[in-house]
Amino acid sequence: MTPAWRLVVAGALALGIGLGIGRFFYTPMLPLMQQEYGFDPAVAGLIASANFAGYLAGSLAGSLLRPGPVRLQAFRIGLVISALSTLAMGMTDDVTAWLVLRAIGGIASAFVMIAVAAFVAEALAPVSETGRIAWMFSGVGFGIALSGLLTEFFGSQVSSSTMWYIAGGLCVLALPFVLAEMGDRTLQASPKRPHRRRREPRPLPLVPLLINYTCEGLGYSVFATFIVAIIKSRPELAHIGDWSWVIVGLTGVPSMLLWAAAAERIGYAVALAVAFAVQIVGVLLPAFSDSGGVALLAAALFGATFMSITMLTLPLGRHGAGGRGFAILTAGWGAGQMIGPLVTGYMVTAGYDYHMALVASAAVLGFGLVVLLAAMAFRGPGVASDGRSAA
Template sequence: MPPIAKLLFGGCLTLAIVMGVGRFLYTPLLPLMQHQYGFTPDIAGLIAGANFAGYFTGSMLAALTSRGLARRLAFRGGLLASVVTTIAMGLTSDLTLWLILRLLSGMASAFAMIAAAGIVAEQLARIGEESRLAWVFGGVGAGIAFSGLIVHALIGTMNSSALWVLVGILTAILMPLALVFVRERPLPTSRRPADPRRRIPRPLAFWPLFASYTCQGLGYSVFATFIVALIKARSGVEGLGDWVWIVTGLAILPSCLVWSKAAERIGFAAALTTAYGAQIVGVMLPVVSTSPVAALAGAVLFGGTFIAITMLTMPLGRHGLAGRGFAVLTAGFGLGQMLGPIAAGHMVGAAADYTRPLAASAGVLALGLTALVVAIRQRDRTPAKMA
């Protein structure tokens, strides 16, 4: 395997383990956990919020490990902790321990993801192949689809505890490949000619962009937590719940590559605006229609945009606030996604009707799109190409 392929595969596998599984395995297992343990939607939102709180905390701490040995240790420790906390979720039924484990899992996924992406991005930048980082983020979709398929195949024969352990063990088997492949290594110089049509990102007004990205964190997290529970609560389409989540993962796989190419053609801000619009439609489809087609189309639109929006936002705001833009944007996003499931869980209530919080999350995403438009309009006009 060529060195660049090893690096990309290792990064992709890391995100599959710590994000696709470590962070999002809870989504397809949530209905099964509620059936097994009998907890209410507000508790479900609290458990999800604990994981997002851990990710928020880990993202902030990861800023202290941006280079060298500290980053390598953050990557390895985060990867190992993600696997261990996934397995441990199936070994207890205590709510307090669940909250602690999900908090630690969120921190672990942030450390491993940020460290791995940083290592890969730096290596690619040295040879002018930054655009290939999109392959790494596709790992989130691979992990979601992989774990979703396992849950779907075994849901009739295994309870949620056993599935936490099983999927965790499978990630433990794959983990050594990620540990070996994600490292600094010499890469051959790129021979691809420069594309004169390629557009580059031009920074947007920071605070409206911050507001937009915070809304994105809140809005997406509700769909990502409760969509399977929503579909499984509907009479006649219950069996589609697992497939909606699997399709979401499959849609993520090519999304970053597609949106990266689109941004280089039509501009980053235009691509980001379009992605927001598509995501709002995707979130609303299962709200306004109970048909299987609407649910699957919503999964495609949501999966095809939510990782890509992060990929498109960062280049437009990372240099803001004297270079602190990445950390501040991540903080806003983390705060939004921490509050989203908790608020949504309380909105669901005892009736187990998930349509209202999903509709509310679409409204929050619409506010995010509005803030994004404001950020674009406030950007100073220059003779340079529009981003």
Template sequence: MKPIETIKVLAASVIAVVVMVGIARFSYTPMIPEMVAALGLSKSVVGMLATVNYAGYLTGALIITRISDLGLKFRLYQLGLVVAVISTVLMGYTTNVWLWFILRFISGLSTSAGMLLGAGLLMSWLIKHNHKSELGVFFSGIGLGIVLTAVVAQLIKDDFTWDQQWVVYGLVALVLLVPAWRWMPDYRTCALPKTGAAGTGEERSRFIRLLQLAYFCAGVGYVVTATFLVAIAEAMPKLSGQGWLVWLIAGLAAAPACWLWDLFSRRWGQWLALYLAYTLNSVSILMLIVNTSMASVMLSSVIYGASFIGIVSMMLAMVGRVFPENPSRPMSRLTFSYGIAQMLAPAVVGYLADVEGSYTNGLWLTLIVMAMGVVVLHLARRAQQRQGESVAAG
């Protein structure tokens, strides 16, 4: 495999993540203040629009757990790219809330294709071509997507109305689709032979269930900030008009963090890296509660961007290595839990914000869930250790 070909494959994967996750999902975050100002949307509607997007994401994850045919995965991955563009553009052509719900749901389906099918297909390609089975480069596309949506939001907010802004995001996605499609390898040639599963089925099942629960907690920590960070910043008098900058900083922190977490994991171990990432994510939430100064919110966004992306990258890479013959399936099982969190948490926090007039109690609830996640993560580690001891004894 020539280095230039490897670079093209990795670039295509990253660009696809920017389209299907960065734009299809994250363009909504800087659009919240624009739509609220123009249309007077309530916090509950804002939260529900995020919820249906994650419902689509969850549905996609469920579908992927049922798919083992590599050719079908590849075709659905390509379809996800097209759907990401169309569902984004059409958001600007209606003010019907129910049509928005449908479009955000469809967008969520494309995001699951980009995240899960994309990660699984790339993992198979890396293993097939004797590259390190790490997904840090792949998940850097999430951070880059955040950066892109933040920059575009700032460039177009004064010259375009809210509906035109959605169309602009869609056109940017269309332009990016071209290199992602052209440089994409034929993943159908990357099928790997099935391997014997280490440890008993009961032990592996317990390990995966615990990992799913820990990932659910991480999903709550991720989605509350991802959905409301810009709105929280804009609600602070000192940060009015600076929400886009807070979002940009989160993306700038996330983009290189994936590689840094890979390096940290190699040196200190994946479990210590995950403990640290969970802890840092919790700290970023706490900072939004206890200090509303511009410096504190900016630092919180840096820590948030660097930590959530590390959790996603390391968790999915871990199960991908455990199940190399079909990595998308266990990734989807974890993402099913993550998707439930992403579906429920924005609606709950949005409701609390409507009732109480602030996001404070919703953030406290999120912080408690993240603390529980650290405990469950430790239980998952112990389950994996017992699994290893069982294999050695056998």
């Protein structure tokens, strides 16, 4: 394995630990924990929101990190804490302790995400290998798929606390390789290849993009938190609940590559609008059908879009607000994803069903899409660096 690929694989494992499992293992675990401990959807939403709140805080703090020893140390601490906080979820049945652990885990996963993306991008850019970054992000999808497989094959045999131990233990096992390989690297350039001019994302106004991305944070988080619980609440579909989460992960693996290729052909903003439309369909499907096939299709559509929407959004707004666009967009998205599970949990506890929560989250996504389309319309046409029409 070349040094570049070793770095990419280490980055994928780090994202699998910090996000794929550290952030999203809670989704397939939620029905098991509710069955064992008996807490209601309001508490379930609160626990999810604690993790998202931690991620928001960690993202804002992590955006201040600069290249050097401090960033490397923050990454290493974040990665270890992410693995250990996952494992520690099995050591208690106290809701307050879960809230603290999920918040800490959210902070840690944000540090991992920001540092890994920086390490890999900074190493690959000078050797013209930035196309490999999409492979690194596939680690999130693999981690999600693994979390679904763990609950499918072991969830009915052991307690929920043991499940957290298993997931956390697997993360700990991967730490030595990641810690050894991940950091600031200088890579040797490969032999020169023909240069291909690439389409440059043409920025959108920051305010409508912020509204759009905040709506994404709220809308996606409802599906990402409750979809396994929703499917398992229907007796005839309970057997595919964990498999739906596996499909979310597996479709997420190639999604970054596919949407990046689409953006090259049709423009980043147009690709983003299409991704929003696909995600809205995915979120709505389980609200209007009790079919197992439809549920799995919804999972596939969601998995194919939720990570890629972030990839498509940030280049469109990162230069806004004097270069602070990335931090501002992340703050809006983080606030949205904190609100989504919290409101949904209280809605269901108050007597509304998950169908209404899915429709409401799809409506929020729809509003975000309308704002995006309006921003695109008023921006007017433009030309990409390769002479093609840009969007």
